[in-house]
Amino acid sequence: MVPKDLLHEWVMESIISLPGFLARYFPFCAQHQILQAIQRQLETHAFCFLQRWLPSxxxxxxxxxxxALELHKFFRLLEVHQGKVKDECFQLTWSTLTGWRRVISSIRHAAVHRIPHDRKTFLKMVRAAIKFSKCIAGFESSKRLCRIQKFVKTSVSEFDQLRAQLKHNARLQISLGEANPDHLARRLVLLPEAVRRVLQSVEDDFVSKVKQFLHAEFKST
Structure with missing residues (x-):
């Protein structure tokens, strides 16, 4: 029989090692949907910019x-024809704009090739998208991306609270098992799978909220 203390340690380690409990975790399905929406917005803004300044x-x-536009090629075209853009604001921010090139290009790459990123990288992409949009499309056109950012921050905060509560409840169950007879303590072996299922349900709800938000945000486009 496994000693109680080792059993409890194994159970807790099994729980906290679940991917959904990682500090930088962001559900991939939600991330992918958001990046696809951002990609479409940026491509639209880039295309409108070119139609105004570099149509031919x-x-x-x-x-x-x-x-039809590809964001990484958009930067290449701007490098060649930058001088033709008769917009003072654009010329002043050109060096800053090129600094976002790698991040903006990675948005399309991640959206098209379904590449997952940790939360920090993902949020960096969202911030860069807003700055890029403001630069080439103006503040008004970037409002939709700002709403996406606000929604993400709020939803992630709620997601983290639910994860923390779930982890707290798991610790409570383990501590209760320490005071119970052996035949009850052995039921703790089933706890990691139970927690995994609840965590998956929390993640599914998070993804569903993202899908509903994006549908409402883009239903008129």
């Missing part, structure tokens, strides 16, 4: 609609 160059590149 955009047509020559084969970009006849936002969906």
């Amino acid at each position: 160059e955009s047509l020559a590149a084969g970009w006849t609609c936002p969906e």
Whole structure:
């Protein structure tokens, strides 16, 4: 028979090692949906920018609609034709804009190739998208991305609270098992799987909220 203290230690380690309890965890399904939405917004803003300032160059590149545009190639085109953009604000922020190139390009790459990122990297992508949008499309056009950012922050906070409560309840169950007879303590072996299922339910609810938000936000487009 496994000693009680080792059993309790194993149970808790099994629980806290679940992917959903990692500090930087962000549900991939939700992340992917958000990045896809952001990608479409950025492509639309980039296409409108080119239609205003570099229409012939955009047509020559084969970009006849936002969906045809590729963000990493957008930066290449701007590098070549930057001087043709007669917008003082753009020229002043050009160096800053190029500094976001890698992050903005990675948004499309992650959305298209379904590449997961940790929470810190994902939130960095959202911030860069807003700055990029403000630079080429203006403050008004970036409001939708700002609403996405606000929603993400609120939802993540709620998600973290539920995760913390679930972990607290698991610790409580383990501590109760320490005072119970052996035949009850052995039931703790089933606790990690029970916690995993509840955690999955919490994650599913989170993903569902993201889907509903994006549907409401983009239903008119």
